[in-house]
Amino acid sequence: MAKKTSVSLGAALDIMNASSLKTRLETALAKDLPVVLVSDKIERADSAGLQLIYAFIKKVEQRGHTVSWQKPSDTLKQSSEILGLSKQLYLV
Amino acid sequence: MEIDLSQFHQVFFEESFEGLDTMEQELLHLEAGSDLENINTIFRAAHSIKGGSATFSFKEIADFTHVLETLLDEMREGSRPVTREVVDLLLKSVDCLRGMLTRTQKEEDMGDSHIELINYFNELLSGEAPQEKDDAVEQEVNLSLSEPQDQSPWTIKFVPESYILETGNEPLRMFRELKAFGALDVKANLEKVPDFDELKAEECYMSWDLSLDSEIEIEAIKEVFEWVEDDCVLEIARQEKTETQAEQNTQEELTAEAFDTDSEAVVEKTKKADKPVKSQPAEQDKPASSQPQQKLVSVKKDVPPKTEKKTAASASIRVGIDKVDTLIDLVGELVITQSMLGELGENFDMSKLNQLISGLSELEQNTRELQESVMRIRMLPIGFVFNRLPRMVRDLSSQLGKKVNLEIKGESTELDKTVMEQIGDPLTHLVRNALDHGIESVEKRVEQGKDEEGTLILNAFHQGGNIVIEVVDDGGGIDPDIIYEKAVDKGLIQPGTDIPRDHILSLIMEPGFSTAEIVSDVSGRGVGMDVVKRNINNLGGSVEIHSELGQGTTFTIRLPLTLAILDGQLIKVANEVFVLPLVSIIESVPLTMAEISTIAGDMKVYKLHDEYVPIIDLKDEFEIKHELTNVSDGLLAIVEGENRRIALRIDELLGQQQVVIKSLESHYKSIQGVSGATILGDGRVSLILDIVGLAKRASERASRKRERVA
Numbered sequence: 001m002a003k004k005t006s007v008s009l010g011a012a013l014d015i016m017n018a019s020s021l022k023t024r025l026e027t028a029l030a031k032d033l034p035v036v037l038v039s040d041k042i043e044r045a046d047s048a049g050l051q052l053i054y055a056f057i058k059k060v061e062q063r064g065h066t067v068s069w070q071k072p073s074d075t076l077k078q079s080s081e082i083l084g085l086s087k088q089l090y091l092v
Numbered sequence: 093m094e095i096d097l098s099q100f101h102q103v104f105f106e107e108s109f110e111g112l113d114t115m116e117q118e119l120l121h122l123e124a125g126s127d128l129e130n131i132n133t134i135f136r137a138a139h140s141i142k143g144g145s146a147t148f149s150f151k152e153i154a155d156f157t158h159v160l161e162t163l164l165d166e167m168r169e170g171s172r173p174v175t176r177e178v179v180d181l182l183l184k185s186v187d188c189l190r191g192m193l194t195r196t197q198k199e200e201d202m203g204d205s206h207i208e209l210i211n212y213f214n215e216l217l218s219g220e221a222p223q224e225k226d227d228a229v230e231q232e233v234n235l236s237l238s239e240p241q242d243q244s245p246w247t248i249k250f251v252p253e254s255y256i257l258e259t260g261n262e263p264l265r266m267f268r269e270l271k272a273f274g275a276l277d278v279k280a281n282l283e284k285v286p287d288f289d290e291l292k293a294e295e296c297y298m299s300w301d302l303s304l305d306s307e308i309e310i311e312a313i314k315e316v317f318e319w320v321e322d323d324c325v326l327e328i329a330r331q332e333k334t335e336t337q338a339e340q341n342t343q344e345e346l347t348a349e350a351f352d353t354d355s356e357a358v359v360e361k362t363k364k365a366d367k368p369v370k371s372q373p374a375e376q377d378k379p380a381s382s383q384p385q386q387k388l389v390s391v392k393k394d395v396p397p398k399t400e401k402k403t404a405a406s407a408s409i410r411v412g413i414d415k416v417d418t419l420i421d422l423v424g425e426l427v428i429t430q431s432m433l434g435e436l437g438e439n440f441d442m443s444k445l446n447q448l449i450s451g452l453s454e455l456e457q458n459t460r461e462l463q464e465s466v467m468r469i470r471m472l473p474i475g476f477v478f479n480r481l482p483r484m485v486r487d488l489s490s491q492l493g494k495k496v497n498l499e500i501k502g503e504s505t506e507l508d509k510t511v512m513e514q515i516g517d518p519l520t521h522l523v524r525n526a527l528d529h530g531i532e533s534v535e536k537r538v539e540q541g542k543d544e545e546g547t548l549i550l551n552a553f554h555q556g557g558n559i560v561i562e563v564v565d566d567g568g569g570i571d572p573d574i575i576y577e578k579a580v581d582k583g584l585i586q587p588g589t590d591i592p593r594d595h596i597l598s599l600i601m602e603p604g605f606s607t608a609e610i611v612s613d614v615s616g617r618g619v620g621m622d623v624v625k626r627n628i629n630n631l632g633g634s635v636e637i638h639s640e641l642g643q644g645t646t647f648t649i650r651l652p653l654t655l656a657i658l659d660g661q662l663i664k665v666a667n668e669v670f671v672l673p674l675v676s677i678i679e680s681v682p683l684t685m686a687e688i689s690t691i692a693g694d695m696k697v698y699k700l701h702d703e704y705v706p707i708i709d710l711k712d713e714f715e716i717k718h719e720l721t722n723v724s725d726g727l728l729a730i731v732e733g734e735n736r737r738i739a740l741r742i743d744e745l746l747g748q749q750q751v752v753i754k755s756l757e758s759h760y761k762s763i764q765g766v767s768g769a770t771i772l773g774d775g776r777v778s779l780i781l782d783i784v785g786l787a788k789r790a791s792e793r794a795s796r797k798r799e800r801v802a
Contacts, residue, residue, distance in 0.1 A: 015257050018293035029288070046264050048257045051285060052293055059288035082267045084278030084300060 005031045006070070008038040013049035013076065021049070025056045035060055040071035045079040054088055097148055104144045105197045106410065109190070111137035113479060116186050119179055120482050128168070134182070135164045141189065152202045153192050159213040160185050166217070181216075183483065185209060204272055245275075246306065246313060249327040251299040252320060258294050261320045267302065269316045274306025303331070409509055411469050419465050426458045463750070467657060470510070474552045474561070475503030477516045481523055481550065488527050495534055495545040496527060502552035507559045511651055514631055515561070518624040522563045522647050523548065525621070530567035530645055540642065542566070558633075558650045558675070566644040570637070572596040597637040601625040629784070632673075632767075658753055658780065660770070662746035663729065665710045666718035670742075671751050671770060671780040678730040678737065680745060686728050695794060698728055698739040705730060708790045709741040713765070733783030738790070740781075753780060765789040 007028045010017065028035055037053070057067045072091055080086045115137045122130045142157035160182070166172035188206050195202055248270075252263065270276050278300060285297040304313070310328055317326050433451045436444055478500050489496040507515075531537075531546035538544050549564040572593050579585045579599045591599075601621045628635050633651035652658070652675075660671040678700075687699040688707065697704040707728065711718050728739045751770035756763060756779070767782035 015294055022291070022293045025288075046257075046262050047296060047298065048294060051296070051298055052291065054282060055285055055288040055291045058285075079264055082271065082276075082278060083264055083298075084280035084302075085282075088280070088282060 003033050004036050005033045006036045006038055009042055009053075011041045011043045013039075013042050013045040013053070015046055015048035018048045018052050022052055025052070029056070029059060029063075032063060032065070034065045035067045036070050037067060037072075038070045039076050040073055042073040042076040045076050047083060050080055050083060050085050050089065054085060057089065101148060101197070104148060105193060108141045108144060108193050111141050112186050112190050112193075116183065116483055117479060119182050119186070120486060122174055122179055131164065131168050131174075135161065135168055138164055141193075150196050152206065153189065153196065156185075156189065156192065156206050156210055159210050159217070160189075162217055163213055181212075185213075208268075208272070244331045246302075246304040246308075246310075247327075247329055247331050248302040248304060248313065249299075249325070250302065250317070251325040252296050253323045254295040254297065256320060256323050257296045259320075259323065261323065263296075263298075263300065266316050266320075267300075270302065270304055270313065273308040273312065274304055276305075277303040279303075409470065409472075415465065415469055419462070419469070422458060422462045422465055426455075426462060429454050429458055463657070467508075468506075470508050470656070471506035471653075472509050472512055473504045473506055474512065474559070475500075477512055477519060478503050478550055478552070480516070481520065484520065485523065485527060485548065488524065492527065493533060494527065494531055496531055497545050497547050499547060499549045500551075501549065505552040505554060505559060507651065507653055508656070510656075511559075511631055511653075514627065515649070515651065518627045519550075519561065519563070519649075521621075521624050522649075523550070526563055526565040526567065526645070526647075530565040530569075532568050536568075554653070555650075559653055561649040561651070563647040563649075564644065565646075569641040569643055569645050570597055570600070570639040571641055572639075575599055594636065594638060597639055598635075600637070601635065656753060658751050658770075659748070660751040660780065661729075661748050662772075662778070663740075663742045664744040664746055665714075665742050666716045668714075668716055669746065669772065669776065669778045670710070671778050672729065672731060672740075673780070673783070674748060676731045676733055676783045678732055680727050680729045683726050683728060683741070684724045686739075698730070700730055700737065700739070703737070705737045705739045706787075706790070707739045707741055708786060711741070713786070713790060713793070731783045733787065736784065736787050738783065738787045740786075751778075751780065 005028050007024055009021065013021070035056075060067050067090070069091065077086070077091050080089050080091045086092045115134050118130045118134045118137075121127070122134070138157050138161050142154055142161060145151075145153035145157065163172065163178075163182075167174055167178070172178065188209050192202060192206055250263070250266075252261075256263075267276065267278055279302070281299045281301065282297075284299070285291065291297070313328055314321075317324070320326075429451060433448070433455065436448055436451060440448070482498055482500075485496055485498045526548055531548065532540070532542075534544045537546065547564075547566045549562065551562040551564065553560055576585075576591070576596050576599075579596070579602075580587050584599060584602055585591065601624065625635055628649055628651070631651055633649060636648040636650075637645065638648070639645040658671070659674040661674050661677055663670050663672055681698075688696055689699065689704070690696050691704075696707040698707050699705075710716070726741060726743045727745060729742055729745070730737060730739050732738075751772075753768040754770060756766055756769045759769070765782055765786040765788075766779045767785070768780045769777050770780060772778050
């Protein structure tokens with residue numbers, strides 16, 4: 001089985017946590033592996049959080065890897081949809 | 093047996109609206125200092141609304157108040173602290189409930205505007221309330237204000253400034269609100285999102301194109317973006333389907349001036365046509381300074397539900413039981429007098445003449461008292477109007493960053509319900525103006541050695557046959573020199589005209605003076621003042637301004653106590669009898685003693701002390717046929733209206749009496765110079781003269797005459 005790295009997004013994918021999450025995502029990026037975003041606990045997501053994830057996905061893809069979601073929560077899906085980001089975030 | 097509950101709906105609505113007013117007042121008190129009794133009162137009001145709505149199967153209202161009650165219960169038990177945020181939220185709930193009740197009363201669809209607020213309550217109760225939902229709630233409350241329209245979808249282009257997320261304004265929330273209006277299609281533009289390494293997590297690089305299929309009005313959409321108006325490029329337009337719509341879709345800049353015009357709607361309630369809106373961001377480095385401007389606009393949002401409420405509730409009036417008891421007593425006395433007179437009439441002889449005379453005077457007394465008591469039924473304490481102002485002052489002063497202490501005096505002063513309903517908006521406007529332009533900022537006040545907290549006094553009292561309402565602020569005052577210059581610039585007066593100081597100030601209420609430009613130049617007192625004056629004049633009242641530079645400004649409104657009855661002076665002109673409002677009469681002089689001069693051709697003027705007053709001959713004015721009389725016969729009645737004096741030439745002064753005003757407009761048509769009609773004791777119809785209209789009518793007639801001569 002191919003190696004992957006996981007990043008847990010916690011309960012709040014929002015502007016309050018965006019900076020710290022970016023640091024964790026940078027760590028994951030440095031591993032140069034496909035990434036799994038663990039998102040079952042997300043109770044809150046906002047523009048800053050989803051924008052960060054979008055930029056992250058693009059970056060990972062640039063490096064030839066994929067990003068996948070693990071159990072994306074309803075809140076996450078709904079927030080992405082309202083912001084018109086479902087497609088770009090592969091949450092359709 | 094089944095009872096038709098709908099017969100009790102009106103009472104339920106009235107009581108609920110009163111309950112909401114109580115809740116609002118108590119919430120404002122609550123903020124000043126937490127008191128268990130305040131919370132209990134709020135709880136009781138909410139509980140009554142919940143009980144009533146459940147009885148009448150208004151499920152949404154019952155559900156909403158249930159959640160509200162749970163929160164209040166926690167506050168009552170002390171498990172939830174009373175914070176400003178909670179009070180804010182509860183105040184918004186009051187607004188939301190008001191909207192829900194109004195819609196239920198009008199049997200309109202409830203919509204789902206309250207759902208987010210309920211969800212928020214639930215989250216709050218479960219201890220998971222996100223911060224910025226507070227704003228969401230406010231916007232949500234206002235969804236109710238929209239009117240349906242049959243139109244094509246809205247297209248909205250939203251390009252926020254990069255700092256928008258840091259100011260707590262979340263596009264997600266705005267879009268969610270838009271979604272509540274109808275089907276929303278969102279397209280995110282992500283081209284500007286930088287590489288992950290360069291991305292600053294708090295900045296917004298995205299922009300959006302939205303399509304909203306809803307019959308909502310543009311104002312409702314604008315309100316969603318209200319808080320970010322200066323922090324984004326916003327274009328709103330209907331998708332062009334037909335040629336007509338395409339013609340309408342011209343771009344309009346939504347500037348600060350437009351906001352001022354909007355806020356004027358508080359008084360004028362003009363409905364703007366739907367137009368696409370383009371909003372440009374203000375300078376990026378000053379979002380904070382633009383806040384008051386944005387927030388000022390938010391105040392107007394409270395108005396529509398209240399206005400609706402007023403209209404809906406005007407069908408009935410609640411009267412104190414003491415007033416009804418007095419009426420019953422008086423009617424009882426009237427019946428006794430009538431039976432006494434009846435008995436007297438059956439066996440009348442001249443020996444009973446004195447008895448008859450005293451019986452008739454008793455009848456007159458009874459009738460007068462009955463009339464006064466009936467009129468008193470329509471009288472309500474002005475507190476009903478004043479009570480809606482503390483909330484506005486609280487919201488507006490905190491938004492403007494000013495400290496204001498509102499003092500309300502004479503709130504138990506009574507006035508006619510009709511007058512009161514119509515004075516609410518002008519009064520609100522004056523208070524808003526006083527806060528906005530009158531009272532200075534804390535820094536400025538401290539600089540000028542004033543107390544940092546400004547004082548705004550609302551006072552009401554009876555004076556003669558009038559109610560006087562004063563709006564007093566201790567702000568910067570109005571500079572008459574600047575007003576004079578502006579009036580000259582605007583062509584309202586000729587340069588060099590000598591005008592008394594108070595008259596100069598009253599120029600700000602002239603229609604041509606009210607422009608946004610002047611407001612910013614002279615620091616206010618311009619927007620909508622003409623509308624305020626017009627509304628008050630329409631009620632038969634007047635406004636005076638007194639201002640001391642640096643000391644403050646006082647607006648004095650004088651209104652008749654009632655619009656239904658007038659203290660009148662009957663006058664005779666040829667064979668006709670007219671009624672003059674007694675309050676308008678200054679004096680009367682016999683023509684033989686009057687100093688009359690003729691100017692400008694055949695214009696006659698009377699010298700009253702140091703001023704010349706134009707004479708209007710009512711026979712000529714109303715083209716009354718008459719036999720030629722001696723020029724020196726008759727009288728001059730000097731009358732005043734809106735600071736304008738005229739002398740009316742009449743034949744005779746008859747008695748004074750209270751007359752019941754009947755509208756001439758609804759029975760015949762409106763006539764300039766005549767404010768209404770009444771029926772005299774002998775059954776004849778008599779016209780009630782309107783002094784201001786008469787003066788205008790005469791001057792128009794004179795100028796027409798001059799034109800003909802020329």
